[in-house]
Amino acid sequence: MRKSSGCRTAAVLACGVLIVFVAVYFSLTNGTFDISVINIVKTILRIDPQPDYDLVVFDFRLPRIVLGAGIGFALGIAGCVLQGITRNGLADPGILGINAGAGMTVVLFMFLFQGTVQLTGWLGVMTMPLFGLAGGVAATVIIFLFAKQGGKLDPQRLILVGIAMSSGFGAVTLYVSLKMNPQDFEMAAVWLSGSLHGANWKFVAALLPWLLVVPLLIWWRSHVLDLFQMNEDSVKGLGVAVEREKKLLLLLGIGLVSASVSVSGAIGFVGLIAPHLARQLVGLQHKHVLPVSGVIGMAIVVISDFIGKTLFAPAELAVGIVVSILGVPYFVYLLIRSRK
Template identity: 70%
Template sequence: MHKSSGARFWIVVLSTLAVIAAAVYLSLTNGTFDMSVLEVVKTLLRLNPVPEHDLVVFEFRLPRIVLGGLIGIALGVAGSVIQGITRNGLADPGILGINAGAGMAVVLFMLLFQGQLNTTGWLAVMTMPMFGLVGGLAATATIYLFARSQGRLDPQRLILVGIAVASGFGAITMYVSLKMNPSDFEMAVVWLAGSIYSANWKFVVTMLPWLIVLVPVIWLRSHILDLFQLDDASVSSLGVAVEREKNILLLGSIGLVSASVAVSGSIGFVGLIAPHIARRLVGIQHKRLIPVSGLTGAAMVVTADFIGKTVFAPAQLAVGIVISIIGVPYFVYLLIRSKS
């Protein structure tokens, strides 16, 4: 049984990687400037480099693909952690308001430094995730304040409080963005839709430390997430410091979400859908669920970005909007299924 489940895990991983590879291939070769596979390979391997090909691949398409993959991994992992902690399959960074809190803080950052700081410069790119983390923590603290019942997090109240928190932070974000000058306001609106139009290697470098540090920390606590499927009293009786472990896991997931929001805006539903798909493919054991959720999230974001920039060409649809078109019906389906 153990061998068969292990084989299934690797089949799922390889299949998901194949989907990502197909999306990467399509994204690299298709667009306003079409390229053949041979031209892409020659450009990547630096064989007879052509300046136009270098510009298209290394400055526009590749950083966008890599950033999309990293964002998908971060949101997929964060979603599986939040669902594991809350024991609620409908929990998600976007629905709980963590995205909205982080987004509000980043828009506030844009307002405070408008005209003084280049938002694509190194200082801004490295600082924005910190603002996002503060906003995500503010959202989480608000949720904990109102969703706890008798010292415990009530899964039923969690969704309602999360929706209210998301709406509240969304209203603050809109108010703050209206205080911006017209050009900054336009940039903020596009960014809030969940866009990776302006992806560059600085954003990729910004994301990497958060993933390199936080994903292993979370994965090494995967057995704790398995225990959290029991009630808190049972977990405590096994010698687990419940609140401390919850805080570490929650902070890790908020950090991943905040880093993602800082470079792409609010991309919703990835943290909801990716863990559900992963759970159906590899089961509920978090040692396997977490990596598969991350890979599924990466496949979702890279594929959605390809759809957004090609299907609606010459216009481009933000990746957040494309995923929401799929995510809203899926969320309604989950609500109906949970009631039945």
């Protein structure tokens, strides 16, 4: 494992940001309506603006790209937090059932308030993350309760319980969605696949407060995540309030997951892949791993969304499906490696 260093982390972050910008360039310029980079720049800088370009860039492509980048950043950091707390490299918001729990409560919100709240309006968009947070917290409490053995968290039981609970939450979500009226069911079906198709600036605004506050709080407690890699008794011996710190970091991680799920649906495996790649690139210290994991998550989602909307054109494949196609083989590889 490589040793962490500020210079190495800065170089990796610079490369990661460059990859994201390249993916953004292709996403902005390519599609059913191709636009040259010069026209993109003119449109963004408001130089001789054209209505057609304004519609494509500001109403369709740019909010989708910004939302995808924000979701990837959030899921990358959340996965890093979960793996740090559980000391389990296979931990991921999707695999542990947190995505499914948050998704279930968001679908319940859609079902209960259909016809009374404009789900794509400001009230609906800003309220859904709170419902997602409640579902994510409830799912985590249940999963951790069943995953404990002898008063301690068993990493293997955690994965098994998470997969089982994820199936249960998914069944409830499907049942509730089938009870919706046709219009809301169509919206829920697209959303459940982990799609950025309906991205708009309201969704970006709903996610933005979580991205501005929560990652900074997690990074501020990054040294605690480093300590969690030791034996729990040793950490307590250092004077760390283990349970309090775990609950705080877990709540922050679930907050990021829930906010992401509420605006895009469940996008799995980003929180699994990004932290692993980050640790291979910059080492084990979480003050280095967290930002790198976030940038890698951004790159995964933006690139996957570009693949989903161009490779199968004129049809479109949801970003959640594309990431799963990439993530399942990686998960199997990690599972096999962990058994050696």
